[in-house]
Amino acid sequence: MAHPAPPTTPLGRFVNEIEETMIALLLAGMTLITFANVVLRYGYNTGLIWGLEAVTFLFAWLVLFGVSYAVKVTAHLGVDAVINLFSPPVRRIIALAAATVCLAYAFLLLKGAWDYWANFANLPQTTGKWFPTGFEEMKRSSFRGWYEVIDIPLPEWLRWIEPIMNEGEAYEKIPRFIPYAILPFGMALLLFRFVQATVRLANGTAQSLIVSHEAEEDVEAVKHMNEGN
Template structure:
């Protein structure tokens, strides 16, 4: 096994790919089961739609971070392509740093939104964290609309809900994807910045080289 496949980076790659595959599979199974329930058994899985929406949100947010790693995001590279290698590296580095800074702001906002549902203090400060707002009102008792509470997550009742029981899944669970995905996004843009500095990449988005690779994959059959 190569070095690129081992260590923390390899673990994160495996985790992302496994989660994305699992989310796609769960969405397919739940949607199919609900169709069968409706049209064959004249019934309905009440929580199926809401859970599918949550799974889709997880898929999109985690996929956004993974797409940075795979250079799968689309962008305009007309100007980059006419630059010499030196200026192209400078432009790519500026773009990477801007994306990294923006992803850090997204991470702060995502944590602040999720923290109140986890009975944690959000950060203080308008643009940059200046500490924690210990006076923020906890919203750990908020529940989703339809998805029932899972027995395996009953520990959350004592951990964040002061012993009060949940009838539905607490919002802290599905909303966990917000800080998690933004943390992964920060990690991926940090990786991209290092790649540009090392000369391993000269842009963050997919270029016309992708079209060449697709043509090579098709082979000489045309």
């Protein structure tokens, strides 16, 4: 797999640290909760009622962080059999066109993610069908911050959000806007990574958005190993 050079800008380093740290923490959290549930179930005939839902949310966060991280390390799969029939200048134009489509797609995903999450966060959705032309006017009847998840209880240290998001009413479970926040955040990261990739294509430091020919390289490596035997 191709590995681009380390980010040189402060913003690039900051985003890189967020992605790699969160992916490690999410994997660790999923492993610990699952392991604890197995021990409790088979050792003590009990378990964490909220464990399955928590692991589900952690996995969703992992996937959405992974989507943007895979753009960074060019791990998304693609087919270049037809593209390779053209000359390098034409391939570069095609790659830039593909990057433009990816930017538009990521932008639409970000708009849709914000509009979905805003329902649960007492925030206005964007107006406009494709391009955001502003924000809708919010009325108290439109607030959905009281929606809770099914099993995960609200930690005591999060009680401060109740007067802000739930008009002082107590939450029994964590409100949905917390786990759902990964939707706009993850799509913003994806858009940022596609902007980076497009810049690399434009200045000639990258040739494609997709993975390198890792499979062919592995086949060649195995072939050389067999020839050595």
